[in-house]
Structures are given as structure tokens and as C-alpha cells.
Amino acid sequence: MEKKKIIQFKNIVKDFDGQIVLKGIDLDIYENEFVTLLGPSGCGKTTLLRILGGFIEPTEGHVIFDGQDIAKMPPYKRELNTVFQKYALFPHMNVYDNIAFGLKIKKMSKDVIEQKVMKMLKLIGLEGYEKKDVTLLSGGQQQRVAIARALVNEPNVLLLDEPLGALDLKLRKEMQYELKRIQQEVGITFIFVTHDQEEALTMSDKIVIMKDGEIQQVGTPEDIYNEPVNRYVANFIGESNIIPARMIEDKKVRFDDITFDCVDVGFKPNELVDVVIRPEDIDIVEEAKGKMTGTVESVLFKGVHYEVMVETVPGTHVTVNMHITKNHDITSEDGKVKISANDFYLDIEDMKDIDDKEIIARADAQAWNPETDEYFSINNIETDLKPEIGEYTVTFSTQSNTSITRKIWVIDQHIVENKKANEAVSAFNFFKTADEIKESLALDTDLKLWANAQGWKLDNEDEAVDISVDYDFDVDNLKEGIYKVTFWTTGREFKIHTTDYVEEGAEIGLTFYPEDIHVMEKMGY
Template sequence: MNKIIQFKNIVKSFDDQVILKGITLDIYENEFVTLLGPSGCGKTTLLRILGGFLEADSGEVIFDNENIADLPPYKRELNTVFQKYALFPHMNVFDNIAFGLKIKKMSDDVIRQKVTRMLKLVNLEGYEDRKIDQLSGGQQQRIAIARALVNEPKVLLLDEPLGALDLKLRKEMQLELKKIQQEVGITFIYVTHDQEEALTMSDKIVVMREGEIEQVGTPVDIYNEPVNEYVANFIGESNVIDGVMKEDYLVSFDDKDYTCVDHGFKENEEVDIVIRPEDIEIVGRGRGVLNGKVKSMLFKGVHNEIIVETARGSHVEVTMTIYNKEPIFNEDAGEYISANNFYVDVQDFDELTDDDIIARADAQAWDAETEEYVGFSNVTYEELVGEDTYPVTFSTSKGTSITIQMIGVKQRYIQDEKKRIGIAAFDFFKTLDEIEESQALDTDLKTWADAVSWDLDTDEAIEVRNVDYDFEIEDLKPGKYKVSFSTVGREFKIHTTKSSEVDKNVGLSFGPEDIHVMEKMGF
């Protein structure tokens, strides 16, 4: 095939922000090419430079072996269909399609022949006299395409033309557009952020990110062999895993080696691995290459999306002490008072205030008759010097008081070097009533233990998602209980027509051809 368009090192900036960073791309005759990427990646800017609506800061645009940088839009052998179709509301369908031909002063017979052919092409024969406001969104989109194609351009540019349509009509128009492109036999350059549109219609997909091209290839190549994590996540759904390429055809992740079909990497090179959800089969525990537990199942119409956790995340275990302590009643003052023992990190001693201590102890005093809260006049305790137990006394102005224990400790801290995750939590005290009154116990347990986790390399917070304990609330009595907090382990997303029960132990099966190895991205 012949090259019809060549972008050569195209650079474009707006207000000192570089939008296109040296784009080089070849487009061939009769191709359906899709520029795919999120908002702001530069795809529409590149299209508008080709259409002549914007001028590049540097670089060349070669069209049919001619540099067209200085040509105005109306002299370029291409037409554009925008998301807002820009049809003329005061003209009927025929006149909208014929507008460009009338500008060229073609004869009425030729115009009628060409418009009739276009109406047949877009399946709107008999709509010549309809007003634009009498058409549906899909019909208006077809008229916009017909108006562009009637001028017989060599290239048709389409800037997210299906974005305003509902889902069902959008899917229908995807097939219709591909059919039209094949019938007219010209180059279509299509801009979208919709991966399904790109996969459905394109001969070639150009995946863009932040003004650069990440990968160019057929839909099959882009989907099955993404070059990096960005492309893998943008095209379809993916399970992306950190791994090590030990040698050709052998990759390792989560302390296990797997045969794969990839080669050409350095020995022991750190890589990313992608396994598509539809390439994983759920089997009986012990019958696959991995074992795990079903965490969730979501019905998505044509398939179920099942999440299976195969490896536990980083975790820390603390002690929850349950005690049944009644509030103290001061009959002379007519007041009740209560407070809990609590732990505090010795590193927080210097910043600890009376209000902090009241909050940590959940200290409260209230009028016995009105049940209105009473403020504390004094919070007294010894000097805090290190890991020890410190009596703390809370008193009201009427002399009602209670003494509890503030226990200075070093936070229970786990540093998981393999996963590069830190996780920490405190032992804590609670009454039976507080546990029984909890509306969201897992969330409250995380709050009471001050459970936190973070990335050891970036210090970014990581969600502490799992809370495990071996007690039933209705069976609780005063005593000590272990509570474990953990981050999410290795989770695999599986798309399957099978169903499975949550918390069921299962196996996961996939083969060497399902493991796709990619280079680590540079940021």
C-alpha cells in the first residue's frame, strides 16, 4: 500500500504546555486508523493539524507526497466529521449534503446523482426533504458523513462522531462506519477514547499518551501483545503483575516460575506481566497453577466477573482487649462518668493534648437527670517519658472523677521488603457495648487500632482492606482477641460464564500462551 499521510516529528504547544512531543506516524491508503487515548493525550490536536485547523510549531505533514503545511483547510483533499455534526438547521437533508457541491458550482444533474448515491450509502434513501430537526441522532450523524463523503475526499477525518449517541445506537454505527469505509475505499482517521470502538472498526490503532505514541498496531496485536502496562490497561481489562524474566521463555512472579512464549529480555530483568481476564479458567482447588479464594462475583450480562485472591497481602496482628466496665455514678453530684484504657505511640507523646487523651479514652461525663454531657475541668497524669503505664484521671467541676490506664507503646509495625509495603496498628481496648453497637465493625476496628499502610518507596498510602478475626459478636465476653489487618494480596480478575460462591477455595488455570511479558514503563 502507498503512504497517503506522513507526520514527521510534529510538535505543538499551548500556553507553554507541550501537547504533541514529536509525533512521527505513517498512514496508508484505504486504512481505517484510530487515534486512541484519554482526554488531553493530543489525538484531536493531531487531527486538527492534519485538517488545517491548527498549525504545528514544528515538523512536517506530508499528504500524497506533498507538504501541506501552508495549504488552507478547503484546499486539502480531506473532510472532517465532528462530534457536533454542524448541520445547517434551515436546510433539508438534500441541501445539507449538496452544500459543498453547490459551492463548487456543479450542475444540478451531477449534484442530484451524487447526493442520491450518498443517501443510498448511508441507508437514508427517501429522506431528501426531511428537516434536520426531524432526524434522530444516528440519522444526523449519517447525514454529516454523507456531506463529507459527497466531496470525494481522499481522507475522512472523524473526531469522536459517536460520542453523543446512546450505547445501542453507538454500537450499530460502529459497524455502519466500517461498512461505509470499505464501500467508499478511502482512508478514515478516527479519534476516540473508547477502546471498544477502536477494536471494532480499526485496521490500525495508534495508542497515545501525554502527547506521545505508545504503540501502533492492529487491534489483535495491540490487545494480545501490548508493549507496556499503559497500553494493556487502556485496551481491554487486564491483570498486570510485577515479575522477573529469568531467561527466555521463563518468567517468575509471586515466588513461582512460569513457562511463557516471550523472549529477548535480559536475564533477571524486571518486567510487567499481563494476563487477560478471559484467559484464566476457574478450576477445582489444587488442579490449576494457582490456588486462591473467591472475593467477589459480579454479573455483567454476557459473563461473570469474578475476583480471586491468590496471595495474602502484607498484614499486622494486634490484640483487642474486651472488658465490661460500668460507668461510675457520683450520687452527690448527680453525674455519671466513664472512660477506657488505651494505648498511645510513644512517638506521639510530645504532641499529645488533653483533648487527644479525652478522645482516645472515649472519656465522657453526663448529668444523670438530663443526660446532657458535662465537660472535664481537669485531665491529670504523670510526665510521659517512654514505654510504661500512666494513670490518667478525668475530673468534672463537681468532683466526679475516673482513673484509667494510658499505656505508652511503640506501634506494632511490619515492613514487608518483598512487597515493599509497610503496615502498622495498635493494640486497643473496647467494651462489649461498643462492639455490639458498631454499625460497621470492620471499619471501626481499623479506626480503633489506627491501622495504616503505605508504599515503602513512595510513602503513598495503601488501603488496609481486609480485617480478620475469629470471634462472633454474639459470643463475645471480656478477654483478649486477635485482630489482623492486611492489604489486598494478589487479586486476579476472571471473565467467565461460570459462577462461583464468595469465599470458596478454587484453583486458577492458564497456559504459557496466556502470559504476555512487557517491558517496565519509564515514568
């Protein structure tokens, strides 16, 4: 039997003072469904719930309730009730009177009110609590009273705005099952707002994943978990191994230089995609039997399973020397111009395209007025630089003939290749003063620039690889000397959940089935 649509959101837009928090929401909700709006703070889920409840009006769009547009209808005329995170119970009333409040407003007879309230007390498991002071109840009991107060009015829909947020972990878990039981027993639609993925997976018939005012995916908990549409959903629901990949053709996907069978179809040939493999879907096997091989980096016992981190593709590292030299500014005779520059290294391969601008940049040459900090142009460069390995000099001069001379070492730069990762990195030793390091506003970026650190794919030198930087010096306590700086690319690590213990450092194999590989559209953030 086909279920009846009870709520339809049609192109719901909400603008708060020029900030659009809902961007054209379309969503259908059916009778007797437990629907969860799931997403981080600020994604628009509570705004959508409040629009349905009638507490705010949409800027654009229609809210259809049982065939009628209720977008302009006041809250008290809507056949729905809301349970808030703070419950909003009346502290001067006992449990009975809190639950009976709405019925008394409707001027029902005392007999009918008593029957309905006692039925609700039985439903929520608080029989015998009718005369209790609500302020003396536990958080879970208060929440049950708030739910009973909403349900006693027999709404068609119950809205729940993060009602478990104020409870401790143990009670939250208990109330998840309790809410689902109540929903199934009363047989009405529940719409639940949360940012907690476990709550959504435990209770929901349908999950609506939201991000930045838009719906990313709608589906059953199984659909959302097993077939996320993109990296955002996969990260938000459950733990994931997410890998950039290329869809070679239908049912063939390639990542980490290996082509795997999968079950996904409908992508363009060679389309860039993301792949998710859940930690519990990967099996650890003997190295020779694995579809991939790797080294166990860490093993953490999590109670019911071990969480094992396995590096399948090592990162690529290159370490260089940062020479901290004394301040060596040169000041003009009249004291109105200062000029500085650093020695630097140059790869012989870079000699083909070297020009004055590049030399100025590599030496970080600059001139300025020490009184006003006004910068001057360096308008003359003299050098004996040749396209041969060796040591050379370069002199930088300003228009006022204030100059400084520095050294250039042309070398055959060592490149670190990582064939397993299909990448290479290189970086140069470099020279800096302590003041230049302290004055840097983005030190990681500047270190890459000063060392001319680069990463690229071996099979395509035009494809860059992201590089990170590590150092252990204290920026505020640098002295003259040599400091190590390491530039590195991130290797590939897989998280595995297993009941089998493995030793750290072990060389192992990893295997999984084609249906364990879930191919998703590439998304930008």
C-alpha cells in the same frame, strides 16, 4: 502488494501558551486504512486531527500528504473532509441540499450533482429522504447526512472527530458497523478520534494509543489487545489483570513467588516488568490442578458470562487501639507557653537507634504561644528509658521551663507475617486527643505515622510494602475511649470471565497457558 503511505506526521510538536500538548509525534498512515486515534481527554488526539485538517498549525514538524508538506496549506485546499461530533449541518437546508452544498460551491452541473447526491443517499441508507428537514432527523440519520456531505466531495481522507459521541448506546453500536461498511465500500482512508475502546476495537485496521501528547503503541486491534506494550495500554484496552513481576530469563517470569513459563524474550535477566493476563484467558479448575490457588471472593452474572473475583494471595492486616484521651495541654504560669505530648509505645528493637528527635516525634511533642500560634523548641528531654521491656516516663521542657511528663511502654512488638504473600506488617497502639484527629490535614498518612505502621518483604526487609488504613470512627464526633484502626496490604485478586458458575467462598485452582502471559516493560506514571 505494498500499501502506499498517504499521510506522514514527522516530529509534530504543538505548544499552546507554553503547554506542550503534542511531544514530537511520528506516525505513518496508509491508503484505505481505518485508523483510530484512541486516548483519554487531553491526550492530544483531537489536536493531531485538527493539525491534519488544517484548523491549527503545528509549532514544529511536518505533515506530509501524498508526498507534499501541507502544514501551511489552508483547510479548503486539502484533499480531505471532516465530520464533527455535532455534525454542523445547515438547519435551513433539506437533506439533499446539505449533501449537495460542496458540489454547488464547485459549480458542478445539476445532473452531476444529482447523480452524486443520490449515490450518497443510497450509500448511507437514506434513499427517499432527500427533501426531509434535517432538524427532524434522528441523531443517527443526521450523522449519516454529515458523512455523505463529506464523502460526496470524494476526499482521499475522511476525518471523524468523535462523531458517535452524541448518540445513545444502541445507535452507537449500529453506527460502528455502518461506518466500517461505508469505509470499505468507498475505499478511502478514515481517521477516527475516540476515547471509547470498544469503538476502536470494532472498526479499526490500526489503533494509535495516545497519552499526554505521546504515542504509546501503534498496531492492529489484535496486537494492541493481545500484546500491550505497557500497563497504560493494557488498562486502556479491555479488562486486565496486571501484576508486578520479574523476568528471570527468556521465557521465564516470576510473580507472586511462582515462576511461570511464558513466550516473551528480549528482557534483561531479573528485569522488573509488568504482566497482563486477560480475564477470559484464565480457566477455573480443581484446586489440585491449578497453577495458582485461591478463594472465590465474588461472582457477578454479566449476561454472557460470569465475572469471578478470586483472591490468590491474601492481604496482611494488623489492628491496633487508638486511645482518644482528653486534651492535656499544660500552660505556663504567665499563659504565654503551651506544651503537649502523648504517651506512646516503643518496640524493644527500636531502642538501638532511639534518640531525642525520635522520642519527640513519637510523642508528637510540641510547644507554642497560644496567642500567636508561634512554635517554640523543645530543648530538654529527661527520661528513665532503658533497653528493657517495661513502663517509663519522659519529660519534655522548653527554654522557659514549661514541661510535660508522659509515659513510654517498651514492648516486644507483635509482627504479623504472611508467608504466602512474602510480607509482614506491624503497628503500635497509640494515644491522641480528639482535637489532634480533627486538625489532621491528611489523616490516613498521620494515622500510619502515629502508629508507626510498616510493611516489608520477608525475604528482603529493606523492600517496603505499601500499606492502606481502615477505620470506622466519625472524626467530628470522637469521645474519650478506644477505637480500632486497621492497617493492611492489598492482596492479589484475579478477575476471571467464565461461563461456568462457581460458589462464593470456594477454594479453587487457576490455570492458563504460557502464551496467555503477556510481559510488558515497567512504566512510571
